[in-house]
Amino acid sequence: MKKGELKMIDWKKEAEKYKEAYLADLKELVAIDSSRDVEHATDEFPLGPGPAKALEKFLEFGNRDGFTTHNIENIVGYIEYGNGKEYFAALGHADTVPAGKGWDTNPFELMLKDGKAIGRGTSDDKGPALAAYYGLKMLKDHGIMPNLKVRLIIGTDEETNWTGMKRYFEVEPDPKIGFSPDAEFPLINGEKGNVTFETKFAGDTKDGENTLVSFKAGLKENMVPREAEVEIKTDTADLISTKFEEYLLNVPVTGTYEVTPTGIKLEMIGKAAHGMEPKNGINAGTYMATFLKEFTFDKAGQNFVGFIADKLHDDSRATKLGLQFTDDIMGDLTMNVGIIDYSQSQGGLINTNFRFPKGITPAKIEQQLKDNSAYYRGQVEMNPDYMEPHFVDPKDPIVTTLMDIYKEQTGQTVAEPEVVGGGTYGRLMKRGVAFGALFPGAEDTMHQANEFQNVNDLLMTMSIYGQSLYELTK
Numbered sequence: 001m002k003k004g005e006l007k008m009i010d011w012k013k014e015a016e017k018y019k020e021a022y023l024a025d026l027k028e029l030v031a032i033d034s035s036r037d038v039e040h041a042t043d044e045f046p047l048g049p050g051p052a053k054a055l056e057k058f059l060e061f062g063n064r065d066g067f068t069t070h071n072i073e074n075i076v077g078y079i080e081y082g083n084g085k086e087y088f089a090a091l092g093h094a095d096t097v098p099a100g101k102g103w104d105t106n107p108f109e110l111m112l113k114d115g116k117a118i119g120r121g122t123s124d125d126k127g128p129a130l131a132a133y134y135g136l137k138m139l140k141d142h143g144i145m146p147n148l149k150v151r152l153i154i155g156t157d158e159e160t161n162w163t164g165m166k167r168y169f170e171v172e173p174d175p176k177i178g179f180s181p182d183a184e185f186p187l188i189n190g191e192k193g194n195v196t197f198e199t200k201f202a203g204d205t206k207d208g209e210n211t212l213v214s215f216k217a218g219l220k221e222n223m224v225p226r227e228a229e230v231e232i233k234t235d236t237a238d239l240i241s242t243k244f245e246e247y248l249l250n251v252p253v254t255g256t257y258e259v260t261p262t263g264i265k266l267e268m269i270g271k272a273a274h275g276m277e278p279k280n281g282i283n284a285g286t287y288m289a290t291f292l293k294e295f296t297f298d299k300a301g302q303n304f305v306g307f308i309a310d311k312l313h314d315d316s317r318a319t320k321l322g323l324q325f326t327d328d329i330m331g332d333l334t335m336n337v338g339i340i341d342y343s344q345s346q347g348g349l350i351n352t353n354f355r356f357p358k359g360i361t362p363a364k365i366e367q368q369l370k371d372n373s374a375y376y377r378g379q380v381e382m383n384p385d386y387m388e389p390h391f392v393d394p395k396d397p398i399v400t401t402l403m404d405i406y407k408e409q410t411g412q413t414v415a416e417p418e419v420v421g422g423g424t425y426g427r428l429m430k431r432g433v434a435f436g437a438l439f440p441g442a443e444d445t446m447h448q449a450n451e452f453q454n455v456n457d458l459l460m461t462m463s464i465y466g467q468s469l470y471e472l473t474k
């Protein structure tokens, strides 16, 4: 086929033809619970069998459709097509966050309803990564042979430590340019830095007037905790339950309690959200601590609760830690209190995750956390695996070409590239951006119960990716 003829491809119409096949494949991917499962890790499956199975499923599609595929140590793999030495990369992931609670349907059964594809991973990132795969398949099915090789690289640990994708960049040559179909449209050319801290607290077996027996909230550092559970040893369960009911009247969380032989158990429910913008969620854990602060606890429990309530509650810009900071281009520093985990005998930890623009360092954040937690006897540890801010020049052809295609296909002619707090795989490439797949105005349900993506949006995404892979590799 000559290049002149290729311009005639109606990408949207082509994508429409793949709808049934795409949804059938998506169904298979969603059916695999691919959240990180290191409790079942083996030498063969270092992240547990789930993530590897989902990767294998992607590669199986590639083999079925006649592409070259490679599986690297069951933690990352790629599907390859085209000519040339250098390559263009699309970086997606097959792992998901855990299903969590609150679903109306089975999270592992793809449900098509009211134009939505519902299920864990439909939006983050099985749906978009598979759309990129079908973009590549469209090229192949049209006999288009890229002059810059294309690799669709599939990670299996995006939601936690990026173990697989980091391994890929250790053992494989860097791509020339690329994008990650793992965020939103139009395009992200800047990403904040990302650093996580654990603030640890000692336990104490001595009881107090009230004793904090346990306090748990949150599953992951990059999610706003939806639920919080507390167990208290106390003689005044009635008083606490009355106050609890009063408290719930004035806050955006719901709750239940249960009086026990030794005291009381409390549960709160807020709203989960992605940790890169904690304002979109309601942190059940910090609300719980704020309620508990009304009471006197054993010394260790008091310190634990006090630090959360005084320094971390309802403060996504970390003002109370003295960390309020904004960069003109990259925006605000943000903080998510992702995990709260305490027991009287073991002590506790609070996991805080920060997204920071250029102009502030992890060392500065660490210092402020230390200064502010010392009074509560907290010990701060920084996860050494942090990420620096990432920025690609808006005039780089990777940005301008993708923006042009996006504008042309959607008719959104005034769209501009943006900077976000989420760390995407885009940052792993010097000239890497994130491109799709959540459209402006579409509901963001990533990491939440009832995750979905509109089927028409997924097809539009496929169409945009098809043209993008074509234009950037011809």
Ligand SMILES: [Zn+2]
Pocket (backbone or CB within 6 Å): 093, 124, 125, 158, 182
């Ligand atoms: Zn993702």
